[in-house]
Amino acid sequence: MRAGRAGWPDFDTALNTVAMCLLAFLWALPLLYAIWTAIHPAAYETRFVLTAPLTLDNFAKAWAAAPFARYFLNTVMLVTLILICQFVLCTLAAFAFARFRFPGRSLLFTLVLLQLLVMPDILIVENYKTIRAMGLVDTIIAIGLPYFASGFGIFLLRQTFMSIPRELDEAARVEGISFLGLLWRVYIPLAKPTYLAYGLVSVSHHWNNFLWPLIITNSVETRPVTVGLSIFSAVDAGIEWSVINAATLMTSGPLLIAFLLFQRQFVQSFMRAGIR
Amino acid sequence: MLHRRAWVYGWLFLSPALLFLFAFTHYPALNTIISSFFSTPRGRRPAKFIGPENYQEMLQDPVFWKVLSNNFWFAAGTIPISIGLALLMALWVNSHLRGRTLARMAFFAPTVLPLIAVANIWMFFYTPGFGLIDQIRGGLFGLPAINLLGNPDTVLAAMIVVAIWKEAGFFMIFYLAALQSIPPVLREAADVEGAGRFYFFRRVMLPLLMPTTLFVSVNAVINSFRLVDHIFVMTDGGPNNASSLLLFYIYETAFKFWQTGYAATLTVVMLILLSVLAIGQFFLFDRKIHYQ
Structure with a gap:
């Protein structure tokens, strides 16, 4: 990791990492959302609970x-x-x-x-x-x-x-x-x-x-x-x-x-x- | 090759490709210009020479002007933001930050998806009351449902967001390639000289990235005229032509209303715009590239 100037290397890196991850998440969101709805029953289209049952019915x-x-x-x-x-x-x-x-x-x-x-x-x-x-x-x-x-x-x-x-x-x-x-x-x-x-x-x-x-x-x-x-x-x-x-x-x-x-x-x- | 027969071979190797190229690019491009001066053939009535009548009709066609201004705003909204984001993405992905491999994957994935599939996914986002945007608005802030795609004031902006999402990752690749070809010695030299990061970026990197920016922006301009697939799924050009673009209007004119003569006229406008913009960009950037 390259140190920035003025003794703030970690702050600088952290800021950039957070910003990058945020944008990446934003970019992945539409796709993740599509995957979520496709592998769950229609009732969970907008309800995000981890216990939602998985299904391949939609594909079928x-x-x-x-x-x-x-x-x-x-x-x-x-x-x-x-x-x-x-x-x-x-x-x-x-x-x-x-x-x-x-x-x-x-x-x-x-x-x-x-x-x-x-x-x-x-x-x-x-x-x-x-x-x-x-x-x-x-x-x-x-x-x-x-x-x-x-x-x-x-x-x-x-x-x-x-x-x-x-x-x-x-x-x-x-x-x-x-x-x-x-x-x-x-x-x-x-x-x-x-x-x-x-x-x-x-x-x-x-x-x-x-x-x-x-x-x-x-x-x-x-x-x-x-x-x-x-x-x-x-x-x-x-x-x-x-x-x-x-x-x-x-x-x-x-x-x-x-x-x-x-x-x-x-x-x-x-x-x-x-x-x- | 210095053989006397060389040119025979040259033509022989070249002719198959040229045949297809002329048949499906140059011939139709020239024929478009000719067709634009003729009426649309109907039934037994063949096309008739009508001079500039199609062009006069076009100048008085409010939909043409609407579509042209839509396309202008679509390009103006998409190109600068997607290029700016692409550069930012490339800088991040090219650094040593944690999670950059996953980030690169997320940025690039939309590029591989068909635009028609992308449109389906985003439709779900934009669905009033039910889609994710309204879920967040209603759930977190208690705001009423909005119909982004049904409102002439917001529909084009909603389309621009989709186009930026699709294209930024594609342009990132070209910046990534360019960044990796910048010799690390320059960075070291700048460090020794005590040059700040922004100074280095502005005075060293940006000029070195200029040819890439030219390439990317020419591509972006072409894409802003070429990519209309999402319109078919999301709005069909509506409401009231608020989201229609030039190529979509050409498609409608030719294959819904079957006015091929007028569609040819619109295509001529498209060809002229593309050439002028591409040549203009070359001159604009050419000066900057030499200046630095």
């Missing part, structure tokens, strides 16, 4: 009230599809930007970066027209299509690829490896931490995405959990709060558990993804 009720199993399957398929396509497309593009010289390179790179500002998230009207023209409305592919080529992913991987020493390329080229082989055997293995970081960011982003899936889907077979949850909790049929909270926790559960287990990696990968 929520699971039975809407096709959440199907929603989960849809989300998992969607997130996997997007991740695979992003990895392939962004890797190839990033390799091109990092290692080849060709006419129009800097202009094209500017156009790629433009996507950081003009995201598909706000181009919902025109993208809906495109998807409708392709006849793909209400398919899982349609939810992912606008996100397959990610400006952020290309940028991140290009930065990583550029930091790989060129001597490695030349050594590999002398041995007669093709460009694809070079990418596969040298570049991708060396960029593993970046892939992990980008993967975590991408999965959590698309697991949580709502507006575009809401627009482009209209059946149980395609809806991801976020859209399913909004439909479930918008029904005015007097569903108890405890059941809604159970459903809410259920849909964010996998991410939340993954986050608790891999907290350090999560924070570090967001950090890595943020450093530009």
